[in-house]
Structures are given as C-alpha cells and as structure tokens.
Amino acid sequence: xxxxxxxxxxxxxxxxxxxxxxxxxxxxxxxxxxxxxxxxxxxxxxxxxxxxxxxxxxxxxxxxxxxxxxxxxxxxxxxxxxxxxxxxxxxxxxxxxxxxxxxxxxxxxxxxxxxxxxxxxxxxxxxxxxxxxxxxxxxxxxxxxxxxxxxxxxxxxxxxxxxxxxxxxxxxxxxxx
Numbered sequence: 001x002x003x004x005x006x007x008x009x010x011x012x013x014x015x016x017x018x019x020x021x022x023x024x025x026x027x028x029x030x031x032x033x034x035x036x037x038x039x040x041x042x043x044x045x046x047x048x049x050x051x052x053x054x055x056x057x058x059x060x061x062x063x064x065x066x067x068x069x070x071x072x073x074x075x076x077x078x079x080x081x082x083x084x085x086x087x088x089x090x091x092x093x094x095x096x097x098x099x100x101x102x103x104x105x106x107x108x109x110x111x112x113x114x115x116x117x118x119x120x121x122x123x124x125x126x127x128x129x130x131x132x133x134x135x136x137x138x139x140x141x142x143x144x145x146x147x148x149x150x151x152x153x154x155x156x157x158x159x160x161x162x163x164x165x166x167x168x169x170x171x172x173x174x175x176x177x
Contacts (some may be wrong), residue, residue, distance in 0.1 A: 003080045003087050016081040016149060020074060021121035028070045035063050078110040079137050082148060086126060088135055101134055102154055106130040110147055126152075 003014060022023035039059050046052040077090040077148040086105075105128050122143035127134040140146050 003082070003089070008082065012082050012084045014080060014082050015153065016079075016146060018079045018081075018146065020077060020139060021119060023115070023121065024074055025141055027169055029065045032063065032067045035059050035067070050084060071090045079140065081146070081153070083153065086135065086137075086150070086167055088137065098135060100126060100128045100130075102150075104130060105150075105154060108147060110143055112143065114129065116143070120144075 003017075008014070039056060042052055042055045042059070072092055073090075076092050078088075079141045080087040080089070083102075085101050087097060087099045089095060102147070105126055107127045109125040109127075110122050111125065116122045116139075120143070121139050121141050124137040124140050124143060125134055125135070126145060
C-alpha cells in the first residue's frame with residue numbers, strides 16, 4: 001500500500017508510486033500452472049473420492065503458500081517518491097516502512113543484471129547521511145526513468161555553484177533565516 005494523502009506533509013506531492021517489477025511473480029505463476037495441471041490430472045485420473053479430496057486439499061494449501069501469499073506480499077510492498085522523500089512500505093498484517101528525506105540522500109546507485117536489462121528493471125541503492133544502512137529498492141520497473149526523476153528532484157533547487165548553500169529542500173535550521 002502506497003502513501004495515502006493523509007500521510008503527506010504540507011506542500012508534499014507524490015511523484016512516483018511503484019511496486020516491484022512483475023518478474024518477481026514468475027515462479028509463483030509457474031507453480032500455479034503446475035498446480036492447476038495437477039488438479040486436473042487428479043480429477044481425471046483418480047478413482048477414489050477420498051484420495052481426490054486429500055490431493056486437492058494439499059494442492060490448495062500449496063497454492064495458498066506458494067502463489068497467493070507471494071502475490072499478496074508483492075501487492076502490499078510499494079515504493080513512493082514524493083517531492084520531499086522516498087518511502088518504502090511493506091507488510092500484510094504488520095505494516096513496516098522507512099522514509100529517507102531527499103536532502104539526506106548522498107548517492108543513488110543502479111544495479112541491473114542481464115535479465116533486468118532485458119525487462120527494463122533494476123535495483124536502486126540509496127545511501128543517506130544517517131547511521132542506518134541505505135535503502136535498497138529491489139526490482140524497480142523503469143529503473144532508469146525512476147533514477148532520473150529522483151536526480152531531478154534532488155537538484156532542482158541547486159544553482160550549480162558551491163557557495164555553501166543548503167542541500168536541496170533541506171529544512172531551515174534554528175537561528176538561520
């Protein structure tokens with residue numbers, strides 16, 4: 001579930017709202033096809049009703065654990081880029097999230113293997129100026145476009161000079177006006 005309007009602060013707007021690339025559902029989909037084939041074979045070939053129902057029950061349990069649960073995890077994990085932060089939210093029962101304000105970001109790296117390059121997705125690794133390790137956004141669709149959008153957000157207020165200005169969108173500190 002992405003950030004809701006009530007989660008945004010004043011003057012903050014959602015720029016990108018993303019889920020991981022659908023490639024993460026490839027193996028659960030293959031398992032689903034195998035389970036459907038197994039269910040059809042069981043119904044067609046089985047002569048004993050009790051055995052048929054036991055096998056179908058096992059297939060349904062495997063479908064819940066191997067297909068439905070991964071799909072639900074995929075649908076409830078989101079990445080949101082706003083005009084002020086990057087948010088990572090996940091969790092089915094217990095929601096977990098982490099936000100990195102844009103002004104805290106030091107570097108953004110892209111990682112793409114061969115499959116990612118073919119599918120147009122990849123991993124963004126965001127290093128920030130805190131004690132915690134950076135944020136890793138796995139299997140981001142259109143990763144190059146997302147990377148470019150974040151870069152534009154980071155530097156839209158930068159005039160290109162190194163005159164001691166505050167980092168982009170950094171809140172004012174006490175005493176300085």
